[in-house]
Amino acid sequence: MKPFDYSRADDAGSAVAAVMARPDAAFLAGGTNLVDHMKLGVAAPELLVDVTGLPLDRVEELPDGGLRIGATVRNSDLAAHPLVRRRLPVLSQALLAGASGQLRNAATTAGNLLQRTRCGYFQDVTTPCNKREPGSGCAAIGGWNRYHAVLGASEHCVAVHPSDMAVALRVLDAVVTVLGEDGERRVPVGEFHRLPGEAPEADTVLRHGELVTAVEVPPLPAGTRSGYRKVRDRASYAFALVSVAAAVETDGDRVREARIAFGGLAHKPWRAERAEEALRGASATDEAFREAAEAELRAARPLPGNGFKIPMARNTLAALLRELTTEERR
Amino acid sequence: MDSQLTLHVDGEPRSLTVDNRTTLLDALRDRLGVTSPKKGCDHGQCGSCTVLLGGRRVVSCLTFAVAHDGAEVTTAEGLAEADGRLHPLQQAFLDHDGFQCGYCTPGQICSAAGMLAEAEAGHPSSATADGDGPGGVPRPVPLDEEEIRERMSGNLCRCGAYGNIVDAIRAVAGR
Ligand SMILES: Cc1cc2nc3c(=O)[nH]c(=O)nc-3n(C[C@H](O)[C@H](O)[C@H](O)COP(=O)(O)OP(=O)(O)OC[C@H]3O[C@@H](n4cnc5c(N)ncnc54)[C@H](O)[C@@H]3O)c2cc1C
Ligand code: SF4
Ligand code: FES
Ligand code: FES
Numbered sequence: 001m002k003p004f005d006y007s008r009a010d011d012a013g014s015a016v017a018a019v020m021a022r023p024d025a026a027f028l029a030g031g032t033n034l035v036d037h038m039k040l041g042v043a044a045p046e047l048l049v050d051v052t053g054l055p056l057d058r059v060e061e062l063p064d065g066g067l068r069i070g071a072t073v074r075n076s077d078l079a080a081h082p083l084v085r086r087r088l089p090v091l092s093q094a095l096l097a098g099a100s101g102q103l104r105n106a107a108t109t110a111g112n113l114l115q116r117t118r119c120g121y122f123q124d125v126t127t128p129c130n131k132r133e134p135g136s137g138c139a140a141i142g143g144w145n146r147y148h149a150v151l152g153a154s155e156h157c158v159a160v161h162p163s164d165m166a167v168a169l170r171v172l173d174a175v176v177t178v179l180g181e182d183g184e185r186r187v188p189v190g191e192f193h194r195l196p197g198e199a200p201e202a203d204t205v206l207r208h209g210e211l212v213t214a215v216e217v218p219p220l221p222a223g224t225r226s227g228y229r230k231v232r233d234r235a236s237y238a239f240a241l242v243s244v245a246a247a248v249e250t251d252g253d254r255v256r257e258a259r260i261a262f263g264g265l266a267h268k269p270w271r272a273e274r275a276e277e278a279l280r281g282a283s284a285t286d287e288a289f290r291e292a293a294e295a296e297l298r299a300a301r302p303l304p305g306n307g308f309k310i311p312m313a314r315n316t317l318a319a320l321l322r323e324l325t326t327e328e329r330r
Numbered sequence: 331m332d333s334q335l336t337l338h339v340d341g342e343p344r345s346l347t348v349d350n351r352t353t354l355l356d357a358l359r360d361r362l363g364v365t366s367p368k369k370g371c372d373h374g375q376c377g378s379c380t381v382l383l384g385g386r387r388v389v390s391c392l393t394f395a396v397a398h399d400g401a402e403v404t405t406a407e408g409l410a411e412a413d414g415r416l417h418p419l420q421q422a423f424l425d426h427d428g429f430q431c432g433y434c435t436p437g438q439i440c441s442a443a444g445m446l447a448e449a450e451a452g453h454p455s456s457a458t459a460d461g462d463g464p465g466g467v468p469r470p471v472p473l474d475e476e477e478i479r480e481r482m483s484g485n486l487c488r489c490g491a492y493g494n495i496v497d498a499i500r501a502v503a504g505r
Contacts, residue, residue: 080453096456100484236483
C-alpha cells in the first residue's frame, strides 16, 4: 500500500477544499470499501480526508414529511430509524439486506452510494479492466460473468452496481445533495450513477473533491406500500444476483401506481419504467406482474454466464408485487 | 507517514505511533500484543477480527487505526470481569461447546455481545417482522434461532460449529 497522509475534517467546506487541492486525495468514511481497495491496490490515495467527524450524522424530517439523511449516518442507524421503518420500509429492508451487522455499523450513506463494483476482475489488478485501467479491456466479457449486467451494459464494461440501499433510493426518487467549490448542487439519484458507455471508469457524475452531504427522500403518498426483495447465492451476507425495490398504490384489486427498480442487473439501480407503465391501472394478478416484468426485460442482453437473471428478475418482481398487493401484512 | 494515537483497549489506555497504513486489527495484534481478534480474510468477509468500537461491533481489518485516536476498543478478552470471571457469552460458548478449533470464537463472542445490545435497543434485522404495521416491533427484539442466524451472518465458522454457537447465544439472549 502506498503511504498516505491522514487528516480529519471539521467542516464540510474545508473537507472539499482539501480534496479539491490534490488529485491524489480521497474522502474516507467508514472505510469498508476504500480500505479494502487500498489493500488490493485498486485505489492508492496519498491523502485521506476523514469525513466521519463532520456534523452530517443526522436524519431530519422535512416540512413535507420527507427525510433528509446525512452523508455520515451509519447504515445500521438508518435502517433502525423509527421514521424510516414506519414510512419507508423499502429503505430499511434494503439496508438490512446488505452486508453484515458489523459492516452496517461502519458503512455510511455516502460511502454506500459510492461503493464500487464487486466485479472480481476490477478487484484483481493483474487482469485487464476498463473501469480500473481505461483502455486495458474487459476480462469479464469473455470470462466469469455470473454476477454481471444484463441491461444497459456496453462493450467496454458489463459490471453491476452492488448497493442495495441505492436501489431503494431509486424507487423513492431520492435526491443527492453535493457540495463543491461553488456551493451545493442537487442530483436526482437516477442521474447520480451512470451507465458505463465509453467511460466505465466513472461510476457516478460526482467530480473530484465534491462531497456528498445528504440524501433527501420525499414522502411516499399515503396508502403506498413499499418493500425490497433480494436473491443471492446464500441466505444472508452476500451481494445480490437480482433484487427488486417497489412502492405500490392499489385501488381495490387494481394497481393505481407502481414504482419499481431492479438491483443486480445493471451498472446503476435500474428504474423499470416500462414495467411501471404496464402496471398502471392493471389488475393486481400474477399474470399482470409477469407481463410487466417481460415488458422491461425484453431489452435484456444476457452474457454467457448470467442468462438465469432474466427469469429470476421476473419471478422476484412478481413475488414482491404479490406481497405488496395482498392484504395480510408481514 | 506516521501518527501518534491513544487507544483505550479493554479498559487500558495504550499510546503508540503507527504508520498510517496500519489497520486497527494489525495495531491491536502486532503493535499492542492483543491477539484475541483474529485475522481470517483481512477483507471484511469473515468476522473473525470483530471488536467493539465505542460499544458497537465492527470488523477491525477494514479500518485504519489512525482514524480512532481516543476510541474505546473492547476485544473478546476484555469482556471478562477484572477478577477473571467470564462474561455470560464466554461461559455459554464453553457450556454449549460453541467451537471446534476456536479461531473464529473471539470474533463470534464480540459480535454476539454487540448483536445483543442492538436487539436490546430495538434494532431490526432482515428476519424481524417489521414494516408499516401499527406498533412496530417490541424492544428488546425477541431473538429466535432465525433472528440469531441472520444477525450473526457476518461471522463465518470454518469448522461449522453454527448449531452450538446459536445455542450458546440463545441461552444468553433468553435471560
Ligand atoms: C464482505 C462485504 C459484504 C458486503 N455486502 C454488501 C451487500 O450485500 N450489499 C451492499 O449494498 N453492500 C455490501 N457491502 C458494501 C458496503 O455496503 C460498503 O462497503 C459501504 O456501504 C461503504 O461505505 P463506507 O462508509 O464504509 O465507505 P468508504 O469505504 O469509506 O468509502 C467508499 C467511497 O466513497 C467515498 N466517499 C465516502 N464518503 C463520501 C462523501 N461524503 N462524499 C464523497 N465521497 C465519499 C470514498 O472516497 C470512497 O471512494 C459489503 C462489503 C463487504 C466488505
Ligand atoms: S465488467 Fe467492468 S469492472 Fe469488470 S472487468 Fe469489465 S470493465 Fe472491469
Ligand atoms: S479478518 Fe476482518 S473480516 Fe475477516
Ligand atoms: S471453531 Fe473453527 S472456525 Fe469456528
